[in-house]
Amino acid sequence: MNKEKFKPRRIIEKRYRATIKGIVKRMRRKLETASTPTQAVTMLRELARSPTMDAAARMAAMAMATQVMQNGYRTWREAAAAGSKGTEIYYALVKDLNKTKVFQEIIDRNAELIKSVPADATKALSKAMAEGYEAGMRPEDLKADILERFSDVTEARARLIARTETAKAATALNRVRAQRIGAEWYVWRTSDDARVRSSHEHMDGVLVNWNDPPSPEKLIGMKDYGAYHAGEFPNCRCYAEPLLEYGDVKWPHKVYRNGRITSMTLASFKKITGGGAI
Known part of the structure; x- marks a missing residue:
């Protein structure tokens, strides 16, 4: 078997990162309407706790988990065709993974991670705002500074979450399929x-x-x-x-x-x- 058959597809990671960045960009556009740096941070804190954020995070997490699961079908079909465990592998494929505890755990964990992006940014920006005021920065300059920091912080977090979580999801779902057929x-x-x-x-x-x-x-x-x-x-x-x-x-x-x-x-x-x- 080609040793890269089970390698996670980078396109799934890229799509997931783009989705998280899209959520963040919508937040930034709202922050840009704030009249003061303090209002911007307050708005970000409210957005991080909003039902809208929760729904967007869960939708993004579910889309990623579903793509990883569906990509696995193709890989395991190829494995079934190449080996002697065709029947067992077919059973592992047709069994609904989206109803398993592992699948739901992937969604729950990722939804929380996405919601942590603006929450963590709030802490960083609150600190930057306090330091800016202490240094005597003008409000308009300070607002521009914290918006730039917001973009930097959230970009790094989106990249880390997308890379780490798509790989973890692939491992978790492959483990479920493998252990269903006794491949320990x-x-x-x-x-x-x-x-x-x-x-x-x-x-x-x-x-x-x-x-x-x-x-x-x-x-x-x-x-x-x-x-x-x-x-x-x-x-x-x-x-x-x-x-x-x-x-x-x-x-x-x-x-x-x-x-x-x-x-x-x-x-x-x-x-x-x-x-x-x-």
Whole structure:
């Protein structure tokens, strides 16, 4: 199987980022109507708590989750055609993922993250406004300054949310599909470029059990950020490629187990998987 089949599509990330930026731009246009910097910050605080913001955030989150889910159908169909688990994979595909707890959790988490964008900006702009007044800035100059800061802060947050959450959603939904057919292992894949973290480069190609996430940083003696799966770390572009057939990888192969990475033969790996089909 092409190792990039399960790689999240960048177009979904880009669309999600554009949607969040669109919500933010509408807010900025309203802020521009404020007559004073204080009124602008007050308006932003009210907008962040408004039902309109809540509805927009949930719609954006649902659209992203649905796109990730639908993109997965195509990938898993290809996997079904290429391997011996066609029936099981078909069942995993037709089962409604949009009714699962995981799907709803993705939407809820992302809606809250989107709503946090203006909320966090309010704190930053309140501080900037206080510092500006203390420095003796004119109100019109201070308003222009906080609007510029608003754009900078929200742009960075939109980019972080879109990149991190599309990858996390893909990992979460792939895990549901994989475990439905008893595929308890996946191959950790990186984006395979110069920007890959050294800790994640160390994980590239390693077999990982869905129920035993590694701490990539701890494995190479770096600051420990806890255990997580491929694609779950902020700004991470790694992804999980479910192991559907033993022949999907070459043996001996690197396997993460019990807090360390070791090289295993196929016979040794079959012992820890029960010896039957994956």
